Amino acid sequence: MKIKTVIPEMVMTIFSLVILLGSFTFFAACPVSDEGNIMSCHYAQVMVTALGGLLTVLSLTALLVPDQKVKGGVCIAAAFAAVLTALTPSVLIPLCKMPQMHCRLALQPFTILFAALTAAISIIAAILHLKRKKKS
Amino acid sequence: MMRSVYGLPVRSILKKPLRSAALMIIAAFLAFSAFGGSLMVMSLSNGLESLSARLGADIVVVPYSAASKVSYDSVIIQGKPGQFYMDAKYYEEIKNEIEGIDKITAQFYLASAKASCCSARLQIIGFDPETDFSVQPWIAKSYSTELSEYDAVVGSDVTPNADMTIEIYGKTLHVRAVLEKTGTELDSAMYVNTATMKELILAHNAKNPNQERAIDPEKVVSSVLIKVMDGYDIDSVVGNINLYVRQVKAIRTQNMIFDVADSLSGVSGMISVLMAAVWVLSVIIMAIAFTMMMNERRREFAVLRVLGVSRARIAGFVLTENALVTLVGGVCGIIITVLLTLLFNGLIEQSIGLPFLLPQPSVMLLTALITLLVTMAAGALTSAVSAYKISKIDAGLVLRGENE
Numbered sequence: 001m002k003i004k005t006v007i008p009e010m011v012m013t014i015f016s017l018v019i020l021l022g023s024f025t026f027f028a029a030c031p032v033s034d035e036g037n038i039m040s041c042h043y044a045q046v047m048v049t050a051l052g053g054l055l056t057v058l059s060l061t062a063l064l065v066p067d068q069k070v071k072g073g074v075c076i077a078a079a080f081a082a083v084l085t086a087l088t089p090s091v092l093i094p095l096c097k098m099p100q101m102h103c104r105l106a107l108q109p110f111t112i113l114f115a116a117l118t119a120a121i122s123i124i125a126a127i128l129h130l131k132r133k134k135k136s
Numbered sequence: 137m138m139r140s141v142y143g144l145p146v147r148s149i150l151k152k153p154l155r156s157a158a159l160m161i162i163a164a165f166l167a168f169s170a171f172g173g174s175l176m177v178m179s180l181s182n183g184l185e186s187l188s189a190r191l192g193a194d195i196v197v198v199p200y201s202a203a204s205k206v207s208y209d210s211v212i213i214q215g216k217p218g219q220f221y222m223d224a225k226y227y228e229e230i231k232n233e234i235e236g237i238d239k240i241t242a243q244f245y246l247a248s249a250k251a252s253c254c255s256a257r258l259q260i261i262g263f264d265p266e267t268d269f270s271v272q273p274w275i276a277k278s279y280s281t282e283l284s285e286y287d288a289v290v291g292s293d294v295t296p297n298a299d300m301t302i303e304i305y306g307k308t309l310h311v312r313a314v315l316e317k318t319g320t321e322l323d324s325a326m327y328v329n330t331a332t333m334k335e336l337i338l339a340h341n342a343k344n345p346n347q348e349r350a351i352d353p354e355k356v357v358s359s360v361l362i363k364v365m366d367g368y369d370i371d372s373v374v375g376n377i378n379l380y381v382r383q384v385k386a387i388r389t390q391n392m393i394f395d396v397a398d399s400l401s402g403v404s405g406m407i408s409v410l411m412a413a414v415w416v417l418s419v420i421i422m423a424i425a426f427t428m429m430m431n432e433r434r435r436e437f438a439v440l441r442v443l444g445v446s447r448a449r450i451a452g453f454v455l456t457e458n459a460l461v462t463l464v465g466g467v468c469g470i471i472i473t474v475l476l477t478l479l480f481n482g483l484i485e486q487s488i489g490l491p492f493l494l495p496q497p498s499v500m501l502l503t504a505l506i507t508l509l510v511t512m513a514a515g516a517l518t519s520a521v522s523a524y525k526i527s528k529i530d531a532g533l534v535l536r537g538e539n540e
Contacts, residue, residue: 004154097295098293098294098295098324099293099295099324099482100293100321100323100324100482100486102486104482105480105482105483105486106480106483109479109480109483110479110480112479113475113476113479
């Protein structure tokens with residue numbers, strides 16, 4: 001396995017790990033209030049973390065599996081998962097209304113940025129692998 | 137043959153993608169640090185300007201207890217949620233007994249528990265439309281009609297219900313306008329007239345029967361804002377208030393803004409030093425990387441010389457390749473900066489806790505262009521020496537391996 005050929009998968013794995021870890025640390029949603037009130041953004045964060053985990057597994061699979069066709073298929077699945085991740089905060093699960101809340105300032109832009117980048121790289125990787133498959 | 141030499145820089149970049157990408161990343165880093173740093177410094181200074189332009193008063197008078205208990209300057213200047221009250225008789229006392237006052241008005245502050253709009257506390261600022269000279273000129277840019285009872289004007293970060301109402305303490309307020317962004321916490325504040333404010337304070341009292349001391353809206357004010365008459369010394373008026381009116385503290389607003397400006401210049405200075413350090417390091421790394429790459433390619437250039445390419449053209453080839461690499465890298469760096477700044481400007485504002493207002497798009501575009509030119513100039517500077525050396529090589533010696 002040439003390092004050069006798996007650079008997209010390596011970048012995908014790094015971005016997926018960033019989504020997974022960042023979603024509940026630096027870029028977490030609003031904290032649960034002292035009275036124990038859980039806002040909907042909390043569930044958005046849980047979903048982003050879960051999707052981040054899924055993306056990491058898919059990226060690692062694409063990185064380790066030798067078959068080009070399988071790699072291509074896994075990358076397509078990763079692209080879909082990344083799009084879902086980007087849509088989770090606000091579109092699929094509502095966030096707090098006020099733009100100054102931490103979920104709107106941190107979780108939403110962070111998820112959109114990294115999920116969009118992961119989706120773009122997954123698509124590029126899928127095209128490259130399916131092309132290589134055709135050639136071989 | 138000569139014609140094909142013209143396309144050499146582009147072909148050389150495409151043929152060695154990893155080498156080119158490494159140089160582009162350094163150029164992107166240069167552009168990112170320069171553009172990002174400049175945007176930060178400009179946004180901080182914009183925030184400070186909007187802050188001082190908004191206040192409009194020379195002196196602010198707050199209850200003496202507030203001066204020691206709460207960060208009154210952040211409540212008044214930056215709109216952070218908070219509340220404090222003093223007896224309304226001090227307002228009358230200052231108005232009637234202190235000389236040199238041109239305009240005087242009282243304000244009320246109430247940090248709401250939770251409103252229908254927001255998951256956080258909302259700062260409500262009440263002003264007297266008849267005497268106000270601080271809030272109304274600023275509101276007038278978005279809403280020029282006088283506010284009636286239960287009317288409100290809100291900061292840019294407050295999202296009213298679909299029917300442009302907000303419910304606070306069971307009262308429904310009609311949002312008449314949303315103000316321009318200021319880059320401070322005033323963006324999440326709400327402005328109402330005194331009559332509405334009194335109703336809200338009564339509703340607040342009713343919702344909080346256990347509070348230590350119920351606020352009587354007829355007998356209290358939160359702060360008094362003063363505009364000093366021309367010809368009077370502001371410091372003397374401040375001194376007179378502090379001397380003759382008990383239980384209050386008068387502060388010159390300029391001093392309050394100076395405090396913010398001090399922290400701001402500290403942050404700006406730190407950013408500038410970091411920016412300079414990153415630049416010096418990146419330029420050195422770029423120069424070393426470029427020199428090493430050129431040395432590795434001496435044989436390639438020697439072949440070109442043998443094929444009849446002039447020394448000047450070889451130097452031009454080296455400079456063009458570097459210009460293309462820094463152009464692409466610089467553009468990438470600028471795009472990354474714009475993306476990060478637009479997505480995370482709210483988080484930056486909240487993290488640094490200082491007024492932060494991004495410059496106008498036209499100013500951002502101009503700064504981006506200047507950054508790109510400076511990055512390309514830095515790139516050209518680093519490659520100029522290599523270009524000169526390469527153009528002077530002795531092709532015969534290099535190809536025979538005697539001048540490696």
